[in-house]
Amino acid sequence: MNYTWQWQLIWDFRQVFWRGIEVTVMLTWWALLIGLVLGLLLGLMRSSRLKVLRWPAAVYVDIFRATPILVQLVWIYYALPILLGLQMGNIVAASVGIGLHAAAYIAEIFRAGIDSIDRGQSDAAKSLGMGYGQAMRRIILPQAVRRMVPPFINEFATLMKLTTLGSVLAVNELLHEAENLINNTYRPLEVYTVVAVLFGLMIYPFIWLSQRLEQRWKKSR
Amino acid sequence: MSDAPPVPPLMPPLIQVRGLHKSFGKLEVLRGVSFDVKRGEVMAIIGPSGSGKSTLLRCLNFLEEYQSGEILFDNVLVGYRNDPSGRRRLDSERNVRRIRARLGMVFQSFNLFPHKTVLENVIEGPVVVKGQPRAEAEAAARALIARVGLTDKLDTYPTKLSGGQQQRAAIARALAMQPAAMLFDEPTSSLDPELVGEVLEVMQSLAAEGMTMVVVTHEMGFARRVADRVMMMDEGEIVELAPPEQIFGKPESPRTAEFLRRVLH
Numbered sequence: 414m415n416y417t418w419q420w421q422l423i424w425d426f427r428q429v430f431w432r433g434i435e436v437t438v439m440l441t442w443w444a445l446l447i448g449l450v451l452g453l454l455l456g457l458m459r460s461s462r463l464k465v466l467r468w469p470a471a472v473y474v475d476i477f478r479a480t481p482i483l484v485q486l487v488w489i490y491y492a493l494p495i496l497l498g499l500q501m502g503n504i505v506a507a508s509v510g511i512g513l514h515a516a517a518y519i520a521e522i523f524r525a526g527i528d529s530i531d532r533g534q535s536d537a538a539k540s541l542g543m544g545y546g547q548a549m550r551r552i553i554l555p556q557a558v559r560r561m562v563p564p565f566i567n568e569f570a571t572l573m574k575l576t577t578l579g580s581v582l583a584v585n586e587l588l589h590e591a592e593n594l595i596n597n598t599y600r601p602l603e604v605y606t607v608v609a610v611l612f613g614l615m616i617y618p619f620i621w622l623s624q625r626l627e628q629r630w631k632k633s634r
Numbered sequence: 635m636s637d638a639p640p641v642p643p644l645m646p647p648l649i650q651v652r653g654l655h656k657s658f659g660k661l662e663v664l665r666g667v668s669f670d671v672k673r674g675e676v677m678a679i680i681g682p683s684g685s686g687k688s689t690l691l692r693c694l695n696f697l698e699e700y701q702s703g704e705i706l707f708d709n710v711l712v713g714y715r716n717d718p719s720g721r722r723r724l725d726s727e728r729n730v731r732r733i734r735a736r737l738g739m740v741f742q743s744f745n746l747f748p749h750k751t752v753l754e755n756v757i758e759g760p761v762v763v764k765g766q767p768r769a770e771a772e773a774a775a776r777a778l779i780a781r782v783g784l785t786d787k788l789d790t791y792p793t794k795l796s797g798g799q800q801q802r803a804a805i806a807r808a809l810a811m812q813p814a815a816m817l818f819d820e821p822t823s824s825l826d827p828e829l830v831g832e833v834l835e836v837m838q839s840l841a842a843e844g845m846t847m848v849v850v851t852h853e854m855g856f857a858r859r860v861a862d863r864v865m866m867m868d869e870g871e872i873v874e875l876a877p878p879e880q881i882f883g884k885p886e887s888p889r890t891a892e893f894l895r896r897v898l899h
Contacts, residue, residue, distance in 0.1 A: 533745035536697055537804075541759035541811060542735030544727055551762055555749050 416602070423603050429594050433587030434611060440508055440576040440586055447512025448519045448572065455516060456523025457549070470520065477517035483578055486510040490582050507579035507586075515572045522564045526557035559630050566623035570616045587611060646709055648673045648815055648846050649694060653703035656689055656870075663689045665870040666703070671815070676847045678857035678878075681867035682893060687850040688742075690867070691819050694848065695737040696730050707733050708814065735763055738808030742820040744800040746792040752779060752803045753788045759811045771810070778806040782836050798829030802836055815846035822853055854898060858882050866890045 423430075458470035477485065490506040493499045501509065530553050538548035580589035591608045595601045647670035656664035663686045671677050679687045692698040694705060696713040705712040712733055715725045746755050756775035760766040779785055782802035792800055801821055808816060818837065822830045834856050841847055841860050851857055857864050857878060864881040866874040866889070874880075874887045885891045 531743075531745075533741055533743050534747065537739075537741065537745035537747070537807075539697060539731075540695055540734055540737070540739035540808070542731045542763040543759075544731055547762055551758065552747055556747075559749075 419600060419603060422598060422600055423607050426594055426598070429590050430587065430607065430611065432585065433590035434615070436504070436579075436585050436590075437573070437576050437587040438615070440504065440511065440579055440584065441573045443508035444511035444515055444572055444576065445569065447509060448515030448568075451512070451516035452519025453523055455520035456527065459520060459524045460527045474517045474520050477514055478521075482511070482514045482575060483581065485514055486578055486582060489513075503582040503584050504579070507576070507582050507584045511572060511575050511578070514575070515568065518568050518571075519565070522561050522568060523557070525564075526561035527553060529560055530556050562623050562626055566619050569619060573616055574612065645673060646706075647671055648675075648708060649848070650706040650709075651690075651694075651703070652706075654690070654693065654700055654705065655702045656686075656693060656698060656700040663870050664693070664700070667867075667870070667872055668703075669865065669872060669875055671846060671848055673846055674844045675862045676841045676845075676849065676860055677863050677865060678861035679848065679850045679865045679867060680852070680854070680857055680881075680893070681865075681873070685867040686870040687867050688819050691739075691817050691848060691850050694817055695734045695739055697739075699724075707737065731763070735759070735811055736814045738811060738813035738816040740801070740804050740808055740816065740818045740821045742823050744792070744797070744804045744824075746800055746804055746807070748792050751789045751791055752784055752795075752806075755792070755803060756807045756810045759807065763811070775806070775810055778809050779803070782806045783832070796829060797825045798832045801825065801833045805833075805836055805840075809840075815848065816840065818847065818849040818851070820850050820852065822851070852897070854882070854894070866893065868893070 455470045455473060458466040459474070461467050486507060489510045490501070490503065493501070534552055534556065535548055538552040543551070576586050577588035579586045580592065583589070587608055591604045595604050598604070649671040651670070652668050654664050654667040655662070667686075667690060669677075679690065681687055689698055693700050694707070694712070699713060704714075710729075710733065711725075713725055713730055714722050715729070717723050746752075747758065750758065753772065753775055756779060757766075757768065757771040760771040760774065761768055776785070776788070779788060782805055784799060784803055784806070787795060787799060787803070792803065795803065805816075805821075821837070822833050825833065830853065834853060837847070837849070837856070838860050849856070849861070859878075861878050863875060864878050865872055866881060866885075866887065868889050874885060874890045876886070880886070881890060882894065885894065
């Protein structure tokens with residue numbers, strides 16, 4: 414094999430990667446926000462005592478987990494305008510699509526975290542006269558969050574990588590920019606390598622942070 | 635025996651239970667239980683495991699719903715209200731919470747909040763539920779923590795405490811709400827034998843101050859020494875409810891006698 418790597422070329426096009434990173438971070442941020450808020454809501458609904466709350470949440474989670482995200486994205490971008498007359502820009506559609514998808518998984522993380530807290534904790538909170546909201550905020554969630562950090566960081570890494578699917582909606586995120594670059598330069602190996610490294614650099618700090626947090630909490634408990 | 639100041643005769647009992655029934659699905663756990671707990675009275679509930687003692691206690695502050703009968707706490711129906719047509723409905727969370735805030739509860743497994751220090755555990759109720767200013771709550775909490783002998787553990791997290799220390803902190807946490815009565819659900823059952831005494835001592839001093847207490851317990855010595863009356867339960871029913879001298883001296887029911895023979899031998 415005789416391949417000459419041409420890294421200089423990558424450096425010349427660094428602006429392109431930078432633009433891609435900006436869009437990827439923005440997509441990740443909005444999708445994460447949607448996923449977190451909706452996921453917490455769904456997770457609380459799923460651990461509720463009331464069937465009318467549990468049921469719709471379960472259906473939502475199952476549908477979004479059982480169907481491919483690629484189809485979900487295409488569907489939100491192309492089918493919603495036909496059905497509801499709701500036409501979103503491609504970046505918005507990608508954020509919403511990835512956010513709705515992530516919400517299903519984040520809901521499961523919240524539910525499992527809440528369920529993992531001993532029932533005695535909510536008994537004790539209730540016996541002091543706390544309401545559901547107070548008990549959740551002050552007693553259950555602060556404990557559950559610690560257990561949720563590792564799976565949550567996992568989901569975060571997945572979510573950031575999923576933003577590359579925005580390219581099917583022609584969102585100029587990192588992978589899409591990279592593919593355009595490849596079409597112009599014919600250097601797929603260098604470009605894809607750099608994309609992988611950049612994703613690694615963006616995601617790894619969070620993995621590191623999560624491990625540090627786990628260790629700290631283990632020590633203090 | 636409590637040395638409570640004499641209660642005016644017209645005051646109704648603090649807790650009144652009438653024909654209480656409770657089932658978990660098809661399993662009937664309480665089958666028509668009726669009794670009163672007077673103000674300042676200490677009632678011990680004994681009986682074999684699975685007899686419904688803990689469930690009964692958990693019904694008193696509505697941690698468990700019940701199907702029929704009624705519980706009155708300070709003359710207020712616990713957990714339900716009757717709508718205009720006379721049908722029984724679940725009461726609002728707000729009303730249930732108001733009752734719970736006045737009934738302290740101590741659990742077999744302590745259930746301290748592990749992410750909070752002893753002091754934070756004790757002020758949690760007053761600050762969050764009663765809206766007491768933090769400084770005021772802390773001052774009161776320090777006094778209570780001193781009372782249960784944990785002043786040197788104020789800033790310690792529960793997992794660093796022995797079982798006996800945890801349970802004493804849990805008692806302080808319940809007392810911080812200034813409850814009208816305290817419910818104890820087998821408070822010493824998960825303690826190492828050498829730690830039982832320190833918890834019973836705290837409970838005994840509470841009783842001596844006139845606190846109304848309902849204590850589910852396997853500590854027969856405590857029931858005999860401290861309780862004003864002892865309730866013997868079996869299979870969801872009250873077998874016998876009498877002063878300790880009778881229960882432990884000459885029980886009327888053969889089931890009581892049989893139970894005591896097995897646990898005391």
